[in-house]
Amino acid sequence: MPLSLFSSQRPNQIEMSELEVLRDKALMRSWSRSRRCNGQTIALVPTMGFLHEGHLSLIRTAKSLADLIIVSIYVNPGQFSPSEDLSAYPSDFSGDLRKLSAAGVNAVFCPGELYHSASVNEFGDHQEAINGEREVASCLEDGGSGHETWIRVERLEKGMCGTSRPVFFRGVATVVAKLFNIVEPDVAVFGKKDYQQWRVICRMVRDLDFAVKVIGSNIIRDADGLAMSSRNVHLSPTQREKALSINRSLSKAKLAAEKGQKNCQDLKDLVKQTISEAGGKIDYVEIVEQQGLRPVEEISCPVVVCVAAWFGNVRLIDNLEID
Numbered sequence: 001m002p003l004s005l006f007s008s009q010r011p012n013q014i015e016m017s018e019l020e021v022l023r024d025k026a027l028m029r030s031w032s033r034s035r036r037c038n039g040q041t042i043a044l045v046p047t048m049g050f051l052h053e054g055h056l057s058l059i060r061t062a063k064s065l066a067d068l069i070i071v072s073i074y075v076n077p078g079q080f081s082p083s084e085d086l087s088a089y090p091s092d093f094s095g096d097l098r099k100l101s102a103a104g105v106n107a108v109f110c111p112g113e114l115y116h117s118a119s120v121n122e123f124g125d126h127q128e129a130i131n132g133e134r135e136v137a138s139c140l141e142d143g144g145s146g147h148e149t150w151i152r153v154e155r156l157e158k159g160m161c162g163t164s165r166p167v168f169f170r171g172v173a174t175v176v177a178k179l180f181n182i183v184e185p186d187v188a189v190f191g192k193k194d195y196q197q198w199r200v201i202c203r204m205v206r207d208l209d210f211a212v213k214v215i216g217s218n219i220i221r222d223a224d225g226l227a228m229s230s231r232n233v234h235l236s237p238t239q240r241e242k243a244l245s246i247n248r249s250l251s252k253a254k255l256a257a258e259k260g261q262k263n264c265q266d267l268k269d270l271v272k273q274t275i276s277e278a279g280g281k282i283d284y285v286e287i288v289e290q291q292g293l294r295p296v297e298e299i300s301c302p303v304v305v306c307v308a309a310w311f312g313n314v315r316l317i318d319n320l321e322i323d
């Protein structure tokens with residue numbers, strides 16, 4: 001009997017015209033391996049779903065680089081602290097499938113869980129969860145978890161988002177390594193909106209000899225300049241209006257730098273003032289080297305101005321390169 005994509009049934013694999021929906025690690029790996037054996041190249045676009053035009057631009061970049069495109073959708077518990085917004089992360093799985101299908105994506109990998117649960121021991125035997133505790137690995141789980149291996153990119157993970165979200169890059173690097181091991185892509189595309197994340201992954205790939213080429217794709221903005229982000233959906237109209245100050249502040253800083261302002265403290269102050277005056281709460285503003293993300297005092301090399309700011313309960317990040 002044909003299965004409806006939007007039914008409540010959750011089979012391992014469903015076909016939707018060209019788009020294949022794969023939920024199982026082993027199926028994903030064999031799908032990839034069989035295509036690679038036929039000489040086809042594979043690009044992976046990792047996402048957390050609730051797809052927007054920013055994600056679709058990564059897919060377009062990916063299509064120019066490989067024969068087949070896989071998009072993963074997985075909201076990774078390992079990169080959220082308990083105080084963060086894991087449970088509020090937006091999702092629209094059927095909408096995502098429609099967008100991926102229209103974008104000509106070949107397969108979507110959407111595992112229910114990517115971590116080994118505490119109830120499966122190292123021999124693969126199922127056991128009772130200890131004290132009925134939550135079985136998914138989360139950033140802080142230690143004793144009793146089925147997952148205890150984490151990747152640290154030791155210097156690049158520090159500072160900026162690494163300061164505000166202390167387990168974030170550990171979780172991102174680990175889950176991306178897992179995705180690379182399962183999908184075995186030739187190329188992976190990440191957005192430069194998450195600039196530090198992109199650099200952390202490039203470094204992990206270099207240091208651990210992953211056979212994957214990592215590509216950074218440009219930031220896509222709404223017509224009014226706000227960087228597209230799944231979390232934008234949580235902004236009220238007033239907060240969204242205020243959040244436009246982020247892009248405005250970055251443009252002001254870039255213009256000032258191009259006019260000769262080289263002092264980074266002054267440029268950072270300009271950014272902070274613009275956002276604060278609009279009603280945003282600054283998390284951080286940093287000016288760092290584009291490659292190594294080391295803080296810069298005077299602009300004398302290609303830099304990137306990175307910002308994180310809160311508007312209500314929504315934390316947004318953005319950045320602008322100054323070459």
Ligand SMILES: Nc1ncnc2c1ncn2[C@@H]1O[C@H](COP(=O)(O)OP(=O)(O)OP(=O)(O)O)[C@@H](O)[C@H]1O
Pocket residue numbers: 046047048049054055057058189190191192193194217218219220221227228229230231232
């Ligand atoms: N506006 C954008 N332009 C370019 N790439 C983007 C944009 N938004 C997200 N991406 C990229 O898409 C990939 C998946 O990101 P994710 O699914 O977390 O979406 P997001 O919009 O960044 O969500 P969040 O609200 O969590 O920041 C990442 O590589 C991210 O950098």
Ligand SMILES: CC(C)(CO)[C@@H](O)C(=O)[O-]
Pocket residue numbers: 046047048074076079172175176194197
């Ligand atoms: C790279 C990623 C998919 C890892 O969970 C996530 O951090 C994201 O969507 O940017």
Ligand code: BAL
Pocket residue numbers: 048079194
């Ligand atoms: N795009 C970043 C994913 C996160 O904020 O957890």
